[in-house]
Amino acid sequence: MSSHKTQTKIKFCKKYKRINKTIANMIFRNTHKSQVKMFETIGVLIIFFILLSIGISVYFMLQKSSYAKDTEQRRQLQAFSTVQKMLYMPELDCINVFGAVEENCADKIKIKVFNTILQNSDTQNDYYQTFGLSNVTIKIVYPTQEEYKIYERAPKKYVRAFKTQSPILLKDPKNPVNEQHLFGYIEITSYVQE
Amino acid sequence: MCKNNHNKKSQMEIVGLALIVVLVGLVLLFAVQYTFKKPQQTIQKAKEKTTAENFLSAMLKTNTLCQKRTIGELIQDCALARMMDCGNSQDSCLNAKTTIQYLLENTIKKWNKQYRFIIDGAENTNSLHFESSTTACKGEKASATRPFTITAGFDVTIKLDIC
Numbered sequence: 432m433s434s435h436k437t438q439t440k441i442k443f444c445k446k447y448k449r450i451n452k453t454i455a456n457m458i459f460r461n462t463h464k465s466q467v468k469m470f471e472t473i474g475v476l477i478i479f480f481i482l483l484s485i486g487i488s489v490y491f492m493l494q495k496s497s498y499a500k501d502t503e504q505r506r507q508l509q510a511f512s513t514v515q516k517m518l519y520m521p522e523l524d525c526i527n528v529f530g531a532v533e534e535n536c537a538d539k540i541k542i543k544v545f546n547t548i549l550q551n552s553d554t555q556n557d558y559y560q561t562f563g564l565s566n567v568t569i570k571i572v573y574p575t576q577e578e579y580k581i582y583e584r585a586p587k588k589y590v591r592a593f594k595t596q597s598p599i600l601l602k603d604p605k606n607p608v609n610e611q612h613l614f615g616y617i618e619i620t621s622y623v624q625e
Numbered sequence: 626m627c628k629n630n631h632n633k634k635s636q637m638e639i640v641g642l643a644l645i646v647v648l649v650g651l652v653l654l655f656a657v658q659y660t661f662k663k664p665q666q667t668i669q670k671a672k673e674k675t676t677a678e679n680f681l682s683a684m685l686k687t688n689t690l691c692q693k694r695t696i697g698e699l700i701q702d703c704a705l706a707r708m709m710d711c712g713n714s715q716d717s718c719l720n721a722k723t724t725i726q727y728l729l730e731n732t733i734k735k736w737n738k739q740y741r742f743i744i745d746g747a748e749n750t751n752s753l754h755f756e757s758s759t760t761a762c763k764g765e766k767a768s769a770t771r772p773f774t775i776t777a778g779f780d781v782t783i784k785l786d787i788c
Contacts, residue, residue: 486652489656490655504668507668507672508668511668511671511672511675515675518679534682535679535682535683536683536686572728572731572732573724573727573728574688574689574690594736595672596676596732596736597675597676597679598679598680598683598684598732599679599683600682600683600686609693611688611693612686612687612688612695613688614684614687614728616732
């Protein structure tokens with residue numbers, strides 16, 4: 432009787448062990464599959480974030496260069512409009528015998544006087560609104576070669592400097608009866624700061 | 626039931642792929658737009674056009690060393706009788722030619738720009754034709770044209786291209 436009981440117990444134990452092993456196998460296989468899936472998801476996420484960060488950095492780099500271009504273009508436009516303004520400034524313009532303003536012309540005597548006046552730093556501050564941070568020069572090309580530095584205010588630190596020039600007629604009224612017209616140009620050096 | 630699930634999974638994958646394709650397409654479009662975007666040339670063109678106009682207006686009124694005549698007067702004489710004597714066996718045409726060339730070289734050429742200067746409408750002024758190079762200003766350019774009266778009923782056109 433007791434041996435029958437023992438045999439049944441052994442059988443039961445064996446069966447139990449077998450079932451246990453199967454369950455353990457199933458659990459292990461499932462866990463392994465889940466782990467692989469999890470790694471797959473993590474991998475996809477990592478790649479996605481790498482791509483996203485590359486995209487964002489490229490976007491900001493392009494934005495930065497586009498901003499720099501815009502700033503430069505604005506400065507160029509400003510320099511160009513300053514040149515145009517200078518052509519009609521009462522401090523420089525030419526007046527003919529009838530009192531009319533001559534087109535695209537600067538008076539040489541007025542240039543010399545304006546140059547002297549702008550040596551004063553207070554006066555130079557008054558013209559900051561018009562010229563800003565730039566250097567303004569009038570150069571005579573023909574028949575002689577002369578240079579007049581009208582305004583000088585370059586920043587200490589700048590990224591880029593560019594020049595805008597415009598041809599101009601210069602009246603030399605040494606002898607009012609026989610006025611001479613010289614050929615020259617206005618040059619404005621503008622600066623792009625950081 | 627199992628087949629349905631499989632179909633759903635495939636559809637999801639297709640949608641995901643389509644989304645990726647759309648995203649990549651958008652990124653490419655963005656990149657292409659930035660790479661091939663032409664810089665705004667409006668300001669540059671306006672600047673060059675104004676420079677050319679100012680050059681012509683200043684040049685015509687500039688007094689030369691030839692009897693203190695203006696370049697405009699030299700062109701008028703050159704187009705008509707060539708009566709003016711500018712010394713050193715130079716006539717008005719030759720003096721105008723050397724002066725205009727000097728002005729162009731000391732301004733526009735010095736500013737690293739290409740140019741083309743022509744006077745149309747008179748046979749005598751054919752020599753007053755200047756180009757910074759043989760291929761200058763064949764493409765995009767900014768031009769200034771100025772009609773100039775030689776005598777009553779006789780006009781020439783002075784044209785300056787900057788590019």
